[in-house]
Amino acid sequence: MLLTVILAVPLAAGLLGAAISWRRAVGWAMVAANAAVLGLGIALGIETDHRHVAGGLDGALRADALSAFMVVVIGAISLLASIQSIRYLEAEIARGEHSTRHASLYSLLVQVFVTCMLAAVLAANLGALWVAVEATTIATTFLVGHRRSDKALEASWKYVLICSVGIALAFLGTVLVYFAALHVPGHPSGASVLDWTSLVHASHHLDPAVVRLGMALLVLGYGTKVGLAPMHSWLPDAHSQAPAPVSALMSGVLLTVAFYALLRFKAVADGALGPGYSRTLLVIVGLASLLVAASLLLTQRDVKRMLAYHSIEHMGLIALGAAAGTTLAIAAVLLHILGHGLAKAVLFLASGEILLVEGTSEIDKIPSLLARRPLLGGIFGFGLVALLGLPPFSLFVSELNMIRGELAVGLGWAAGLSLLAMAVIFAAVMAHGRHLLLGGRGATPSATSRLVGVPLVGGLVACVFFGLSAWPLQSLLDAAARVVVR
Amino acid sequence: MRPGGALDVVQLAAGVVLAGAVLALWRKDLRALISVLSLQGAALATLAGVLAAHDGDVGLGVVAGVVLVAKGLVIPGLLARVVRADPGSRETAPLVNVPASLVTAAVLVVLSYLVAGRLTALFPDPLTRLAPLGLATVLVGFFVLVTRRKAVSQIVGLLLIDNGLALTAFLLTAGVPLLVELGASLDVLLVVVVLQVLATTMRARFGHVDLDQLRELHD
Numbered sequence: 242m243l244l245t246v247i248l249a250v251p252l253a254a255g256l257l258g259a260a261i262s263w264r265r266a267v268g269w270a271m272v273a274a275n276a277a278v279l280g281l282g283i284a285l286g287i288e289t290d291h292r293h294v295a296g297g298l299d300g301a302l303r304a305d306a307l308s309a310f311m312v313v314v315i316g317a318i319s320l321l322a323s324i325q326s327i328r329y330l331e332a333e334i335a336r337g338e339h340s341t342r343h344a345s346l347y348s349l350l351v352q353v354f355v356t357c358m359l360a361a362v363l364a365a366n367l368g369a370l371w372v373a374v375e376a377t378t379i380a381t382t383f384l385v386g387h388r389r390s391d392k393a394l395e396a397s398w399k400y401v402l403i404c405s406v407g408i409a410l411a412f413l414g415t416v417l418v419y420f421a422a423l424h425v426p427g428h429p430s431g432a433s434v435l436d437w438t439s440l441v442h443a444s445h446h447l448d449p450a451v452v453r454l455g456m457a458l459l460v461l462g463y464g465t466k467v468g469l470a471p472m473h474s475w476l477p478d479a480h481s482q483a484p485a486p487v488s489a490l491m492s493g494v495l496l497t498v499a500f501y502a503l504l505r506f507k508a509v510a511d512g513a514l515g516p517g518y519s520r521t522l523l524v525i526v527g528l529a530s531l532l533v534a535a536s537l538l539l540t541q542r543d544v545k546r547m548l549a550y551h552s553i554e555h556m557g558l559i560a561l562g563a564a565a566g567t568t569l570a571i572a573a574v575l576l577h578i579l580g581h582g583l584a585k586a587v588l589f590l591a592s593g594e595i596l597l598v599e600g601t602s603e604i605d606k607i608p609s610l611l612a613r614r615p616l617l618g619g620i621f622g623f624g625l626v627a628l629l630g631l632p633p634f635s636l637f638v639s640e641l642n643m644i645r646g647e648l649a650v651g652l653g654w655a656a657g658l659s660l661l662a663m664a665v666i667f668a669a670v671m672a673h674g675r676h677l678l679l680g681g682r683g684a685t686p687s688a689t690s691r692l693v694g695v696p697l698v699g700g701l702v703a704c705v706f707f708g709l710s711a712w713p714l715q716s717l718l719d720a721a722a723r724v725v726v727r
Numbered sequence: 728m729r730p731g732g733a734l735d736v737v738q739l740a741a742g743v744v745l746a747g748a749v750l751a752l753w754r755k756d757l758r759a760l761i762s763v764l765s766l767q768g769a770a771l772a773t774l775a776g777v778l779a780a781h782d783g784d785v786g787l788g789v790v791a792g793v794v795l796v797a798k799g800l801v802i803p804g805l806l807a808r809v810v811r812a813d814p815g816s817r818e819t820a821p822l823v824n825v826p827a828s829l830v831t832a833a834v835l836v837v838l839s840y841l842v843a844g845r846l847t848a849l850f851p852d853p854l855t856r857l858a859p860l861g862l863a864t865v866l867v868g869f870f871v872l873v874t875r876r877k878a879v880s881q882i883v884g885l886l887l888i889d890n891g892l893a894l895t896a897f898l899l900t901a902g903v904p905l906l907v908e909l910g911a912s913l914d915v916l917l918v919v920v921v922l923q924v925l926a927t928t929m930r931a932r933f934g935h936v937d938l939d940q941l942r943e944l945h946d
Contacts, residue, residue: 301906368907375914382921391932398925402881405918406872409888412911413865413895420899424850435904450845 243288244297244304244363247281247312248356250274251319255352263334263344268327271348275323275355279316285309286717296365303365303438306720307575311362311501314579317703318493318586319355322486324696325590326351329484332597338388347387347484354380354490358498368435370502371408371415374466377495378404384487385479396478403475407465410458411502417455418509421447437505441727444512453518456510459503460522466499468556470529477537480549481602485593488545492552493586497578500559504571504725507563512727516566523564524655530557531662539669544592544602547673548585551628554666555581561652561659562643563725570646571722576714577639580704584627584636587700591621594693604673608680616689618678620697625674627704629667634701635708733781734853737898740774741860743767744894745836748867748887752828755821757810760883761803767890768798771897778901786905794893797912802886805923809879812930822874835866846899858898864891878926882919889915 254274258267286309296303304312330347333339339347357380361373378401386397415435422434425446433439465472480488507519534554541547555577562574594617595610596602611618627634640663647656707714747767751760772795779787823831839862847856868887875881902908 366904366907368903369910372907372910372914375911375918379914379917379921382925386925394925394929394932398878398922398929401918401921401925402872402885405885406869406888409865409885409892412892416892416896416900416903419903420846423900435907448849450849454842454845 242297243281243285244302247278247285247363248302248359250277250281251352251359252356255349255356258348258352259345261345263330263341263348265327265331267345267348268323268330271323271326271352272320274352275316275319278355278359279313279320282309282312282316285312290716290720297363300433301365301369302363303436304363305724306717307501307504307724308362310575310579310717310721311498312359314497314582315355315358315362315494317579318582319490321583321586321590321696321700322489322493323351324692325489325593326486328597328690328692329486329593343387347384350380350384351487351490354384354487354495358494361498362501365437366433366435367415367418367437367440367502367505370505371412374411374463374499374502375405375408377498378408378466381479381483381487381491381495385483387484387487388482390482392478393482396475396482400475400479403472404466407462407472409462410465411462414455414458414462414506417451417458418447418506421451421455421513424448437509440509441512444509447509447513449514452510452513456506456514456519457522459506460519460526463499463502463506464526464560466496467503467560468496468530468553469526469560470533470553470557471526473530473533473553476553477546477549480552480589481543481545485545485589485596488548488593489586489589492549492589493582496552496556497559497582500556500563500578504563504574507566508725508727511566520564520566520650520652523560524652527557527560527564528655528658530554530560531659535662535665535669538666539672541673542603542605544595544604544607544677545589547604547670548588548592551666551670552581552585554662555585555628557662558640558643558659561647561655562639564655565643565646565650565652566726567646567649568719568722568726569649570643571725572715572718573639573642573646575718575721576635576707577643579714580635580639580707581628583700583704584624584634587620587697587704588624588628590693590697591617591624594689595621604677607677609678611678613686614689615686616694620694620701622674622678623701624697625670627701629670630663633708634704635706636704638708733777736777737774737854738857740770740777741857741894741898743770744890745860745864745867748864748871748891749829749832751871751883751887752832752867753825755825757877757879758807760880761806761810764806764883764886764890765799765803767887768794768800768803771890771893772799774894775897775902778897782901784901787902790902790905790908793909793912797916798886798890798893801916802919805919806879806882809882809923809926812927821876821880823870828870828874831870832867835870836863839863839866854898858895861891861893861895861898864888864894867891878922878929882922882926885922886915886919 289309330344357376364370386393468476538550630636630640644656747763775791840859843859872884
């Protein structure tokens with residue numbers, strides 16, 4: 242019942258937004274719905290803390306600690322993004338860029354997008370998970386192209402085509418795992434064969450050769466949606482062209498929802514093959530992603546493209562953490578998913594506000610932001626510090642623990658390479674950030690809207706809180722990590 | 728499945744799907760590509776229908792109907808609308824010419840037999856033995872996607888991949904569970920709708936749908 246409500250609430254807000262013409266109240270209804278998702282996610286987290294699994298919709302939905310944690314992440318970031326959506330839509334309507342009909346469509350699509358992500362993490366069946374992840378691509382295409390410029394159109398084309406191909410590979414991988422499961426003697430047949438509970442249960446009896454081929458396809462396929470190299474090329478375009486609240490959702494949670502799918506399959510593959518095989522795959526894509534991010538970040542001229550490449554870096558780090566695969570490392574991966582989501586959402590939303598008030602997102606054209614707009618500049622600066630993994634933000638703790646996990650399983654060389662890439666990225670981002678925040682002459686400071694300031698500061702405070710205190714999350718993280726590690 | 732009438736039909740249908748993919752490499756006329764997709768859709772529906780009748784599987788019978796409507800009629804119809812807006816449009820300059828493409832296709836077929844060899848050796852079943860045909864269709868679809876520059880050809884590449892996947896799924900596992908299959912078909916249909924809208928918008932905006940000339944976003 243709880244799981245059905247979690248899906249129904251955000252969808253209802255979207256349908257409301259589509260049914261009546263845009264006004265501020267509709268925006269706040271979306272905010273309320275996403276806040277409710279966050280609240281329900283926390284409730285689910287408490288309920289599933291002790292490996293308890295809740296069902297819903299005739300067994301089609303199922304949640305354990307891992308799903309509950311992902312619901313919390315989705316709820317938190319869509320809450321932040323939906324507050325900023327009000328600001329974005331009102332500004333676009335005021336400038337005459339959009340009609341209220343466009344605003345209604347936007348509300349509907351954003352809420353359908355959020356619902357699809359929730360469906361992905363709550364689906365009992367790994368085939369249904371695939372359907373939900375593919376549906377997120379469809380829902381977000383027109384959001385990427387919402388600004389209707391030539392570049393946005395090109396970005397949406399690339400986005401749909403590359404992600405659909407990637408996800409097709411994941412489908413083939415899923416079919417192969419299904420094939421292996423059907424050939425396990427005594428395994429129940431019927432639709433429940435692809436349920437992750439029964440797959441993990443039967444994983445020791447799956448044929449290793451088939452699972453090996455399937456897992457390679459799954460890493461490549463879902464890796465496309467995660468933004469892992471070599472199938473990352475859509476990401477900088479789509480994330481830089483989408484409206485800021487959509488970028489925040491795509492970068493902050495959609496990438497990691499796809500990674501959630503990989504974690505589920507990793508549990509199955511590790512049962513069949515032992516941890517070595519998926520570790521090798523994840524180390525390869527993780528290091529390749531770090532290399533891509535490190536080599537291309539330095540030359541970026543646009544704030545949002547810089548942030549997009551930064552996402553590729555963090556997905557690479559998460560892949561390496563998952564490769565280590567110890568309970569400590571997986572708990573750190575999950576904390577990193579939350580911390581990166583919050584910090585990246587804050588930065589994308591801040592860059593949306595920069596674009597709105599400055600008229601450009603090119604780094605060269607917006608110097609000395611800190612002097613001119615102290616609050617906005619401050620948020621952006623602290624967001625960058627958080628994203629670079631400095632204390633007291635939670636990303637510091639999670640990166641440290643991921644590296645500890647990698648050292649524990651003999652991946653010290655990979656950890657070393659990742660630190661090297663992070664150092665290069667650190668230097669590049671610092672150079673960009675210094676110019677943006679401090680460069681040029683100071684001018685008279687102007688204020689920033691409270692609609693922007695309050696949620697963004699809130700996001701950063703949450704990020705600091707989880708960096709300093711393990712308290713509310715630790716038992717949920719451990720329970721969720723045990724789901725993956727076994 | 729024992730050798731006989733039903734298996735013959737399945738083998739023929741699987742062969743038609745791969746032959747269609749190779750035909751798509753050969754023909755440059757965009758309308759011909761769309762007919763190829765219809766043909767593949769019909770072959771897939773026949774294959775699923777025969778399997779359903781053979782196993783007495785009602786769910787798979789429903790899937791066969793859905794495949795016939797979606798892949799055989801609706802999706803080709805949507806693509807035909809894009810092409811009709813631009814009559815006489817051809818894939819003029821693929822990155823790899825036709826003879827080289829056909830040779831590549833042959834290599835890809837051999838490759839898929841090598842990759843799937845493990846599968847067929849482990850589970851020597853007449854249907855599993857056909858699975859390399861599905862894999863080869865997927866690979867040829869990839870090749871179309873990366874070497875063709877017209878928007879419609881790229882959509883065709885994507886759909887070839889999808890048809891290859893459907894073929895593989897039917898042969899290996901008699902399709903995925905019904906609800907998943909329905910969801911997946913709906914997703915593919917929506918992706919084609921989305922791509923059709925984007926292609927139409929691009930045509931209205933740029934006066935062409937040649938993706939080589941879209942080069943604003945790069946690093």
